Every structure is written in C-alpha cells, then in structure tokens.
Amino acid sequence: xxxxxxxxxxxxxxxxxxxxxxVVLGVLLGILVGVIxxxxxxxxxxxxxxxxxxxxxxxxxxxxxxxxxxxxYGGTITAxxxxxxxxxxxxxxTFDGYPLTKQGKPGKALGASVIASTIGGIFGAIVLVFFSxxxxxxxLKFGPxxxxxxxxxxxxxxxxxxxxxxxxxxIATLIGLLLNTVGMDPFxxxxxxxxxxxxxxxxxxxxxxxxxxxxxxxxxxxxxxxEVIKSSVQKISSQMPxxxxxxxxxxxxxxxxxxxxxVGVIxxAGATIAAFIAYNEAKRISxxxxxxxxxxxxxxxxxxxxxxxxxxGALVPLLTLGIPGSAATAVLIGALMxxxxxxxxxxxxxxxxxxxxxxxSLFFAYAVMFVLGYLxxxxxxxxxxxxxxxxxxLILAIAFIGSxxxxxxxxxxxxxxxxxxxxxxxxRYNFPTAPVILGLILGFLAETNFRRALLMGxxxxxxxxxxxxGLLILAFLSLFYPIIKSKIQxxxxxx
Amino acid sequence: MQVLMRRLSITIVxxxxxxxxxxxxxxxxxxxxxxxxxxxxxxAIDITSRQISNIARKYCPVPxxxxxxxxxxxxxxxxxxxxxxxxxxxxxxxxKSFISTILxxxxxxxxxxxxxxxxxxxxxxxxxxxxxxxxxxxDDIIRDAKAKKxxxxxxxxxxxxxxxxxxxxxxxxxxxxxxWIPYEGGSDALAALMGKHGAVYVGNxxxxxxxxxxxxxxxxxxxxxxxxxDTPTFLEKGYPLKSEVLWRGYAVKKGTNTEAIxxxxxxxxxxSQDSAWLRFVHSTAAQPVFYxxxxxxxxxxxxxxxxxxxxxxAGILKNTExxxxxxxxxxxxxxxxxxxxxIVLAYFLKRQWVNGDTVIAGFLIILGLFLYxxxxxxxxxxxxSTVGPASIPRLxxxxxxxxxxxxxxxxxxxxxxxxxxxxxxxxSLRLIILMIIYVGVxxxxxxxxxxxxxxxxxxxxxxxxxxxxxxxxxFSYILFSYAVFYKILQVPLxxxxxxx
Numbered sequence: 001x002x003x004x005x006x007x008x009x010x011x012x013x014x015x016x017x018x019x020x021x022x023v024v025l026g027v028l029l030g031i032l033v034g035v036i037x038x039x040x041x042x043x044x045x046x047x048x049x050x051x052x053x054x055x056x057x058x059x060x061x062x063x064x065x066x067x068x069x070x071x072x073y074g075g076t077i078t079a080x081x082x083x084x085x086x087x088x089x090x091x092x093x094t095f096d097g098y099p100l101t102k103q104g105k106p107g108k109a110l111g112a113s114v115i116a117s118t119i120g121g122i123f124g125a126i127v128l129v130f131f132s133x134x135x136x137x138x139x140l141k142f143g144p145x146x147x148x149x150x151x152x153x154x155x156x157x158x159x160x161x162x163x164x165x166x167x168x169x170x171i172a173t174l175i176g177l178l179l180n181t182v183g184m185d186p187f188x189x190x191x192x193x194x195x196x197x198x199x200x201x202x203x204x205x206x207x208x209x210x211x212x213x214x215x216x217x218x219x220x221x222x223x224x225x226x227e228v229i230k231s232s233v234q235k236i237s238s239q240m241p242x243x244x245x246x247x248x249x250x251x252x253x254x255x256x257x258x259x260x261x262x263v264g265v266i267x268x269a270g271a272t273i274a275a276f277i278a279y280n281e282a283k284r285i286s287x288x289x290x291x292x293x294x295x296x297x298x299x300x301x302x303x304x305x306x307x308x309x310x311x312x313g314a315l316v317p318l319l320t321l322g323i324p325g326s327a328a329t330a331v332l333i334g335a336l337m338x339x340x341x342x343x344x345x346x347x348x349x350x351x352x353x354x355x356x357x358x359x360x361s362l363f364f365a366y367a368v369m370f371v372l373g374y375l376x377x378x379x380x381x382x383x384x385x386x387x388x389x390x391x392x393x394l395i396l397a398i399a400f401i402g403s404x405x406x407x408x409x410x411x412x413x414x415x416x417x418x419x420x421x422x423x424x425x426x427x428r429y430n431f432p433t434a435p436v437i438l439g440l441i442l443g444f445l446a447e448t449n450f451r452r453a454l455l456m457g458x459x460x461x462x463x464x465x466x467x468x469x470g471l472l473i474l475a476f477l478s479l480f481y482p483i484i485k486s487k488i489q490x491x492x493x494x495x
Numbered sequence: 496m497q498v499l500m501r502r503l504s505i506t507i508v509x510x511x512x513x514x515x516x517x518x519x520x521x522x523x524x525x526x527x528x529x530x531x532x533x534x535x536x537x538x539a540i541d542i543t544s545r546q547i548s549n550i551a552r553k554y555c556p557v558p559x560x561x562x563x564x565x566x567x568x569x570x571x572x573x574x575x576x577x578x579x580x581x582x583x584x585x586x587x588x589x590x591k592s593f594i595s596t597i598l599x600x601x602x603x604x605x606x607x608x609x610x611x612x613x614x615x616x617x618x619x620x621x622x623x624x625x626x627x628x629x630x631x632x633x634d635d636i637i638r639d640a641k642a643k644k645x646x647x648x649x650x651x652x653x654x655x656x657x658x659x660x661x662x663x664x665x666x667x668x669x670x671x672x673x674x675w676i677p678y679e680g681g682s683d684a685l686a687a688l689m690g691k692h693g694a695v696y697v698g699n700x701x702x703x704x705x706x707x708x709x710x711x712x713x714x715x716x717x718x719x720x721x722x723x724x725d726t727p728t729f730l731e732k733g734y735p736l737k738s739e740v741l742w743r744g745y746a747v748k749k750g751t752n753t754e755a756i757x758x759x760x761x762x763x764x765x766x767s768q769d770s771a772w773l774r775f776v777h778s779t780a781a782q783p784v785f786y787x788x789x790x791x792x793x794x795x796x797x798x799x800x801x802x803x804x805x806x807x808x809a810g811i812l813k814n815t816e817x818x819x820x821x822x823x824x825x826x827x828x829x830x831x832x833x834x835x836x837x838i839v840l841a842y843f844l845k846r847q848w849v850n851g852d853t854v855i856a857g858f859l860i861i862l863g864l865f866l867y868x869x870x871x872x873x874x875x876x877x878x879x880s881t882v883g884p885a886s887i888p889r890l891x892x893x894x895x896x897x898x899x900x901x902x903x904x905x906x907x908x909x910x911x912x913x914x915x916x917x918x919x920x921x922x923s924l925r926l927i928i929l930m931i932i933y934v935g936v937x938x939x940x941x942x943x944x945x946x947x948x949x950x951x952x953x954x955x956x957x958x959x960x961x962x963x964x965x966x967x968x969x970f971s972y973i974l975f976s977y978a979v980f981y982k983i984l985q986v987p988l989x990x991x992x993x994x995x
Contacts, residue, residue: 032979039984046536046563047984053549140690167905170898171859177891178866184568185884187677189599189655189811190874192884193866195823198574198602201567216930220923223957267686268679322705323686327535330682334537338545340778344705387961390968393953396930397946401976405986407566413934421927429851447887448679454882455676456648456692 007129010356014062014364022059023361026066027368031376033067034074034086037211038402041071041087042327049335057339058357064335065315065358066365068328072271072307073117073369077376080109080300081384082395084215084402088206089271089307091437092279094214095161096292096299103295104237106381111240112297113304114373116253120305121366123257124264124312128319129359135313136320139265144453145461147268149471151446154273156479157280158435160292166483168431176439177446179204186448199411208403208416209440213433215399216416217423219392224428238381240374245297252282252298253305260306264313270326271310272441278306280478312362318343319355523583523755524557530745532588533572535565539701539779543616543743544588546775547766554765562987568596568653573604581748583755586612589746591657594795594802598812599655606795610751613763614744614786614794616776619716620661621726623688623696623703626710630694633713633732637669639694645672648693650684653677655811657741658697661715663805665697668734675809685709699741700780715739722780744791760787826868834861852906856899863892863899925956941991947973 014020033044045064052060075087080097093113100109127135142150155173162169182193183203194200246253256278263274282302283292292299314325322344324330336343341351348355384391403416423433453461462468530544541563548559564572569592576587587609597604624631630639640647651658654677662675676693678684681702688696689708696702696709700723703709711726715736719728729736745763747756766772767785776783786794806812834857841848866888873885933949940948950969959965980986 036979042535049536049545053545140686143687143690143692167898167902171856171895171902174891174895174898175859178888178895181888181891184600185873186679187654188874188884189653190884191600192873192888193869198567198570201570201600202565220927223922223926224919268683317686321686321689323682323689331535331537333682334542337779338542342705345707346705386968387959387964389957389959390954390965392926392957393950394968394972396926396933396953397950397972397976400934400946401942401980401986401988404988405980405984407571408562408564408987409571410934410937410989417927417930417934420930424923424927425855429855431855443891450887451882452676452678455674 003130006352006356007359009353010358010360013058013353013357014361018059019062019357019361020364022055022063023066023364024368024372026063027070027365027372030067030070031074031077031369031372034071034090035077036402037078037084037086037215037398038207038405039071039086040207040327040406041068041075042331043406044068044071045328045331045335049331049338052335053338057336057341057351058354060335060339061332061354061358062361062365064332065362066368068332069121069308069311069362069365070369070372071328072311073114073121073304073373076113076117076300076304076307077110077373077380079214080113081106081380082215082391083218084395084399085210087271087307088210088441089275089310090303091210091214091272091434092275092303092306093300095279095303095434096294096296097303098218099293099295100297100300101384105239105295106384107238107377108241108245108297109295109300110377110380111374112246112249112300114370114377115241115246116256116301116304117308117373118366118370119253120257120260120308121311121369122363123254123305124261124309125359125362125366126312127261128312128315128362132316132320135262135265136317139267139317140321141467142266143465144449144456145465145468146471147449148446148453149462149468149475150266150269150273151442151449153471153475153478154276154442155438155446156475157276158438159479159481159483160280160283161432161434161438165430165432168429169435172426172431172433172435173439176436177443178439179209179436180440180443181447187451197411199409204415204419204440205403205406205412206440207406208412209419210437211399211403212416212419212421213423213426213436215395216420217427217433219395220420220424221427222388223392238378240377241297246301249298249301251285253301255285256282256302256305257309260309261313263306264310264325265316267317267323267325268445270314271307273445274306274310274313275303276438276441278302284478284481308366319347320345523752523758524555526584527558527560528555528584528586528759529560529562530586530588531572531576532561532563533565533569533590533593534563536563540588540590540743546772547615547763550766550769550772551762553769555762560985567600567602568656569593570596570600570602570604573597573608574602576746577604577608577748579748581751583747583751583759585747586759587746587748588743590743591741591798594799595655595657595660595806598799598802598806606799608749609746610749610756611744611746611788611791611795612756612760613767613788614742614784614791615763615767616743616781617740617784618699618701618742618779618781619714619720620658620739620741621698621700621702621714622665622712623685623698623709624694624712625688625691626708628691628694631710631712633727633729636695636712637671640669640671640673643673645674647671647673647695648676649673649695649697650676650678650687650693651697652679652681652684655806655809659809660802660805661739662695662697663809664739664801665736667805667808668729668736704780720780722777742794744786756788823865823869827865830861830865834858848907850906853903856902856906859895859899863895867892922957926953929953929956937989939991942988943973943977944991946976 033039044067052063075085075090076093078084078086079090079093080101083094083098085091097109158169158173159166182200184201185192259278260274263269279302282298283289286298314329317323317325318329324333333343400413403412406412426433532541532544534541544561548561551559564575576585579585630636649662659675684696687693703711711723713729714726715729717737764785773783870885870888933945937945947969951965954965981988
C-alpha cells in the first residue's frame with residue numbers, strides 16, 4: 001500500500017519539535033477562537049495567515065489546519081456553557097448541552113462534546129486520507145437540483161426541533177427564511193428589503209443573529225423568572241461522562257461522524273447543516289427521543305462529532321480539486337497560494353510530503369485537542385460557576401465584542417441586540433428559536449439553487465435526477481414521520 | 496509699541512502656522528498606513544495587498560496594515576475609505592469590480608470620489624472549459640452555442656459583475672447567444688464547471704492552476720501568454736478582444752494632500768519593481784504592471800463607459816432608470832394603525848382572544864402585508880423572467896400568512912393552552928435598556944470605559960452586592976479584551992471620541 005508508506009513518511013516528517021509545537025499552538029489558538037463568539041474558524045485561520053507567512057509551508061499549513069480543526073470544537077464549549085454558540089455550527093450543541101448545564105451537569109456535556117469531537121475529527125481525517133478521490137468526484141455531481149433538495153431535506157428537520165408545537169416551528173422557520181432574503185439578490189444585484197441601509201446589502205450578519213437569538217434571548221427570558229435565579233444556585237458538578245455512558249452512544253457518534261464528513265465534502269453545505277442533520281438522525285435512532293432538547297447526551301455528541309467530522313470532509317475538495325469545501329478552507333487556499341503552492345490534485349505529485357505531513361498532523365491535532373479539551377473543561381466549569389448576576393452582564397459584553405469583531409461594525413452590534421429582543425419574545429411565547437437559524441442558513445441555499453435549476457432547465461429536473469429525488473423523498477418522510485408519530489402517541493395517551 | 500506688538504504677534508502666528516504646516520508636510524508617513532480590502536481574507540485582492548504590505552516594509556519606515564471591510568461587493572469598503580480623513584493613511588485596494596458595484600447599487604458613491612494612485616496587476620480575461628467535455632476550444636464553444644440555440648450555459652459569479660460583462664461582450668463579438676448562470680463565487684462556479692453543469696467559465700488564467708481537468712480555451716490578451724504558449728488569443732482567431740483585463744490597484748480619497756500622494760505613488764513604484772513582488776505576481780499567472788495616476792484613471796474611465804454599455808445590453812441597467820424614491824412609511828403607518836384597531840376591537844369583543852399568540856401572529860401577518868407590498872418594486876427584467884427576485888420572498892410570505900392564520904384559529908379555539916407562567920418583565924426590560932444605553936454611548940466613551948461601566952451597573956442592577964468581586968471581574972474582563980481582541984486579534988475597538 002503506497003498510501004501507508006506515504007503516511008508514515010508524513011509522520012516522520014512532523015515528529016520534530018517545530019511541527020509538534022505548531023500543532024499544540026494551533027489547537028490552543030483554535031479552541032480560543034472557537035470559544036469566542038464572533039470569531040468563526042474561517043476568521044481564526046485568516047487572522048493567523050499573516051503570521052504564517054514567514055514559516056516554511058508545512059509548518060504554516062499545520063498551524064492553520066490545527067486552528068481550523070480545534071475551532072470547530074471550541075465553539076461547542078460556549079454553546080454548552082452559556083448557550084452562546086462560539087461558531088455557527090455549534091448552535092446544535094446548545095439544544096441539549098445547555099439544558100445539561102442548567103441541570104448542574106456541564107461536565108457531562110462538555111466531556112461528551114470533546115470525546116465526540118475527537119472521534120468525529122479522526123474519522124474525518126481517515127476518510128480524507130483514504131477516500132478523498134471518489135468522494136470529491138461524487139461531490140462534483142451535485143448540481144443545483146441536488147443542492148435544492150438537500151436544502152429542503154435540511155428544512156424538514158424543523159419538525160423534530162419543534163418540541164410539540166409544530167405550527168410555531170414553521171412560523172419561526174419562515175421568519176428565518178424571510179430574514180434571509182434581505183440583501184442583494186444574487187441573480188439581479190437588486191437590493192431586497194434593505195430600505196436604503198448600506199450595511200444590509202449583504203443581509204443580516206449570521207453570527208450577530210446567532211448570538212442574539214440564543215445568548216441574549218436566553219438571558220432576557222431567564223431574568224424574568226426571578227425564583228429560578230435563586231434556585232439555580234445549585235451545586236455544579238464537574239463530573240465527566242463515564243465510559244459506559246459514551247459506550248452507549250457509540251452508534252450515534254459514529255453515524256454523526258459519517259454524516260459530518262460526507263456533508264462537509266459538499267462545497268457550500270458545511271458544518272452547520274451537517275450538525276443539524278446529524279442531530280435529527282440521532283434523535284430518530286434514539287430509544288428515548290423525548291429526551292432530546294432536555295439534555296440528551298447523544299444530542300450533544302451528535303453535534304460535536306458532525307462538526308468535527310466536517311473538517312476532514314471540507315479538506316477533501318480542497319486538496320483533490322482545489323475547491324474550498326467551507327469558508328475556512330477558502331482562506332486556506334489563500335494561505336497555500338501565499339506560500340506558492342496551488343491547491344489541487346497536482347499538489348499530491350509535486351509536494352506529496354507536505355500533503356502527507358498535513359494528514360499526519362491532523363491526527364496529532366485531534367489527540368492534542370482531546371487532552372487540552374479535557375483539561376480545559378475544569379476551567380470552563382469554573383467560569384460558569386460564577387453567580388448569574390455577574391455572568392449575565394459578562395455574557396452581554398462578550399456578545400457585544402463578538403458581534404462587533406465579525407466586521408468591525410456597530411451595525412452588527414445593533415442587529416445582535418435586535419435579534420436578542422426577537423429571541424426573547426419568541427421564547428416567551430414558546431416559539432422555538434432554532435428553526436429561525438435553520439431558515440437563515442438554508443434559505444439562501446434553497447433559493448439560489450432553485451432559481452439556478454430553473455435557469456438551466458425546467459422544474460422536472462428535481463425529480464429526474466436520482467440524488468435529488470432521493471433527498472426529496474427523505475425530506476418528505478422526515479417531515480411527516482415525527483408529526484404522525486406524535487399524533488399517534490397523543491391518541492394513545494388520551495386513551 | 497502697539498504696532499510692534501501687533502507685528503510680533505502676527506509674526507508669531509505666521510511662524511507657528513508655518514511650523515505646523517511644516518510638521519504636516521514633512522513627515523508623511525508618521526503612523527501606520529492601512530490598506531482597506533473589500534473582501535474576506537484569502538481572496539485575490541487580499542493576498543495581493545498582504546504581499547504589498549510585506550514587501551513595502553523594505554521601503555517604508557511605518558508598517559502597512561491590511562484591514563478587511565467586506566460587504567456589499569465593495570460598497571462598505573468604499574464608504575469607509577470616503578468616511579475617513581483624506582490624509583493618505585487609508586489606502587483603498589480597488590479592483591475593476593468596483594465599477595459594476597457602483598453602477599448597480601446606487602450607493603451614491605462614484606469612481607470620481609477617488610484618486611487612483613497606481614495600478615499594480617492586470618490579469619487577462621480568459622474562457623475556461625472542461626478538458627473532459629466535448630466543448631474545449633473556442634471553435635467548440637461557437638459550434639456548441641449555435642447548436643444549443645442560446646441554451647449554452649456560461650458559469651460565473653454575480654450578474655453584472657466583471658466576468659458577466661466580459662461574457663456579454665464576448666457573445667456580441669462572437670455573434671452567439673448563451674445563458675449566464677450566476678454562482679455565489681468564482682470557486683462555486685468552477686466546481687460546477689468541473690462537474691459539467693455548464694460549458695464555459697469566464698475567469699483568469701490563475702483559475703486553472705492546480706486544476707488539471709480545466710483548460711484555457713482562449714485569452715483576451717494582445718499576444719499569447721508566456722505561461723500558456725498553447726492557448727490562442729481572440730485576436731489570432733480573428734476576434735477583436737485584445738486586452739480585456741481584470742485590474743487591481745490602489746486609490747485614496749480625492750482631496751488627499753499631494754505630499755502623501757507623491758509618497759505613496761513612489762512607494763508603489765518601488766514595490767512594483769521588487770523581485771519578490773514580480774515573483775509573486777508571476778506565480779498567479781497575472782502580469783505585474785505599474786500604471787501611474789493618469790494612465791490608471793484613463794483605464795478606469797474607459798472601463799466604466801464599456802460597463803455601462805454592456806450592462807444596458809444585458810438588460811440589467813435600464814437607460815430610463817429614474818431614481819424613484821418610495822415612501823415606505825406611507826404604507827406602513829395605516830397598516831400599523833389597522834393592526835392596533837383590530838387588537839382593541841378584539842379585546843372588547845372577547846378578552847381571551849388577545850393573548851401572546853394572537854398578537855404575535857397578527858403582527859406577522861401585517862408585516863407580511865407590508866413586505867408583500869414592497870416586493871412590487873422588485874425588478875421584473877429580462878433576467879428575472881424565470882423566477883424573479885420577488886417570487887421566493889413572496890412564497891415565504893404566503894407560508895407566513897397560512898401558518899399564522901392557523902395559529903390564530905387554534906389559539907382562539909383552545910385559549911387554555913396559553914399558560915400564564917411568566918414572571919417579571921421589568922427585570923428583562925431594565926437589562927435590555929441598559930444594554931441599549933451601553934451600545935449607544937460606546938461611540939462617545941469608547942469601548943473600555945463603557946464596557947467597564949456596563950459590567951458594574953449590570954451586576955448592581957441585578958441586585959448583586961459583592962463589591963470586590965464585581966469590580967474585579969469587570970476589570971479583568973477589560974484587561975482580557977484589551978489583550979486578546981485589541982493586541983492579538985487587532986480588532987479596532989471603538990475609541991473614545993475625544994481622542995481623535
């Protein structure tokens with residue numbers, strides 16, 4: 001096996017002080033970037049590109065990929081600890097991670113997240129090393145019809161996020177979809193619903209919306225319940241999940257890693273969609289689906305594994321086709337070119353040692369991430385043990401700087417506050433807020449590909465392409481299955 | 496004596512003025528120069544600017560920083576450059592795409608607002624095809640286009656952008672018709688070309704580097720490119736497209752003092768001759784150039800004329816366009832009034848009807864009405880013929896109406912499902928107002944002071960009284976944000992207004 005020889009060469013190459021130092025530094029910085037809301041993995045990588053300039057290409061690449069890998073995990077930490085997704089994809093970790101924290105069990109959630117993220121990441125790396133060629137070829141087959149059907153499939157996840165009231169879940173999704181149409185229409189350049197505000201030309205910032213709806217909305221709501229504040233001063237346990245608990249959810253972790261990797265390969269889909277789909281599937285195979293949303297450990301693990309799995313996935317089209325699979329890999333392309341390397345299949349011939357060194361470093365990065373994450377958990381638990389009266393203003397201040405630093409713009413801060421108030425009102429009246437985000441993510445994917453498909457042909461295209469048809473059937477099943485199931489359960493309950 | 500005094504004072508004033516002028520004139524640059532980039536890190540113009548900032552270190556005593564101000568296809572960066580002082584410390588990285596942006600977005604910005612310092616890179620436009628498809632060369636493209644009768648797919652970024660205009664121009668010159676399929680970005684369109692979802696991609700030679708499946712069909716250069724000796728030019732095929740280029744250059748706000756302009760022009764000239772710079776540009780298959788202000792301005796004006804012509808030809812820019820301003824308030828006000836009327840009416844008819852669900856659902860229905868009215872203004876031009884910009888928003892509005900009516904009906908049918916378990920709204924409102932004040936005063940007090948005050952007043956507002964802990968946490972957070980955000984991540988946090 002040639003590939004094993006190359007890989008072992010790669011391991012030899014990085015087994016010296018500088019590359020290993022780069023891995024540790026990258027993972028540390030990555031976790032930090034992930035933890036800070038407003039700094040996405042892409043921005044973290046971008047911020048370090050100038051620093052990597054003076055290094056030799058392999059070390060630079062190791063540093064940047066380690067940041068990327070760890071940032072995706074780092075985002076789940078704040079999602080679990082303070083209901084503030086540090087990165088967009090970590091939003092799914094809030095669904096069950098934050099309830100666990102509220103129950104005084106942040107250690108379990110944080111521990112499950114780091115374990116699942118490590119497994120997911122290593123899974124993605126293995127796929128990257130061994131299966132990147134066929135996967136990349138398959139990803140190219142994704143045309144507008146397939147993307148549209150994928151978006152529709154993604155949207156059907158709302159029915160499992162609805163927690164009973166699915167009319168409200170649909171309304172929340174539609175709010176997100178409608179908010180998503182604000183900004184420049186990609187097909188005509190026309191500015192829709194911007195009302196002359198130049199900052200809205202690109203629509204509402206995704207990160208300010210995320211921070212507002214989740215962190216701010218949650219704080220505003222929980223302040224209303226004065227008695228809760230008093231009673232929540234309970235013992236916060238730093239206990240990590242036991243091996244048995246992780247072993248019980250092994251299937252969820254592996255399945256989510258696979259979903260994360262595969263969805264990560266498809267350019268334009270990415271970690272967030274992967275995490276949503278993995279969560280939905282984890283709920284479907286769970287023996288206790290009713291626990292989801294209330295602190296199910298498999299929910300936390302599904303999100304972590306899928307998010308990390310998508311890293312290896314997103315590197316597949318980057319290295320085999322020279323096409324970025326995610327925002328962060330788009331920055332990596334820029335970094336590679338700064339070093340005079342052109343990403344693409346020729347890199348395997350001209351600079352095989354760099355590629356395999358990079359592969360080897362990914363495995364190290366995940367090992368380091370596991371150790372640092374495990375140790376770091378104690379620190380996060382200390383922070384969330386602060387009294388809430390102190391913690392809440394602190395989270396608001398973090399929300400400010402997080403939404404500000406996306407674009408160095410005060411407009412984003414104001415829109416974050418606006419989304420906070422929206423999130424508060426929605427939560428107050430039992431509208432779920434996660435579907436708003438789902439609408440914001442998938443609206444663009446659905447609209448542009450729908451219109452593109454129609455530009456290319458007629459509407460039959462959605463049903464004649466097998467992948468597209470398959471995804472639409474899946475969407476149909478996934479939409480109505482939970483609704484029908486809950487109706488049946490309700491009937492049984494009434495009898 | 497008095498005269499002497501007066502003379503003396505006049506002399507002193509003049510002298511001090513002169514000295515002041517002197518210090519203004521003599522010492523450019525005395526602080527770091529910032530290059531504003533309109534796209535996210537990693538883009539071509541970003542990498543180019545970072546290269547320049549790196550190479551310019553040799554020739555310039557102050558650091559040159561790159562600041563990314565992405566958004567609105569460049570509107571945000573241009574706006575930022577115009578809002579800052581014309582002192583030469585803010586340099587805008589400009590590309591040909593700005594012309595389309597300015598023409599399409601009606602942002603009130605004009606190319607004449609800028610003084611074009613130097614054009615550094617020109618990148619010839621090229622038609623790119625998939626090596627494994629049966630449309631590979633220029634002749635294939637023309638034959639295939641005629642066979643498909645206008646259904647041949649050309650892939651590329653945004654409608655009205657540089658590449659689209661190049662396509663429209665090419666269609667005119669070649670005498671063919673084709674369909675422009677826009678993608679979110681160049682790399683998405685390239686992936687689509689690799690997946691054979693279209694026939695031709697309009698781009699630059701750099702796009703095929705490292706992608707062996709792709710090939711250059713033809714380039715719009717005066718002669719064959721040294722990197723690609725096998726690729727023919729339009730000219731030798733008999734079509735007059737001899738120098739269509741995408742340029743990257745640098746500009747400052749008009750009215751910048753001459754000393755700064757001279758210094759910066761000279762700096763760019765030095766960089767343009769640096770061997771590291773030449774190596775970099777050649778590695779991207781583009782051409783390093785140095786066009787000074789008059790040459791650069793001529794090129795910009797020429798491109799702008801051509802862009803207007805082809806935008807009109809493509810049906811994007813209508814020559815009868817009147818900047819009609821619609822007063823949205825005119826529709827919004829009656830709708831809001833109507834909404835409140837309904838609520839009041841419902842309240843008197845039956846109190847249970849007015850609850851959280853119905854009020855929210857009613858609001859969303861009214862909001863839908865308003866937005867629906869706004870969609871009437873959306874264009875229905877040639878490009879909107881299949882599914883226009885209004886159709887998808889309308890679809891979501893229909894959905895919003897449907898489910899909200901349903902929600903109202905079910906809320907009225909089962910009023911008991913509305914649980915009254917809510918606590919004190921005042922607590923939340925107080926913190927929201929404090930947050931609004933915090934964000935509002937940051938402009939005046941600067942980030943550090945206002946954040947410090949916010950953290951402390953927030954904790955006291957929530958009835959926390961452990962003074963030492965409050966002040967300690969607030970202080971350490973300020974230190975943390977200074978170190979991490981300002982120092983390491985170089986986020987330009989808002990400063991106190993009086994410091995400027």
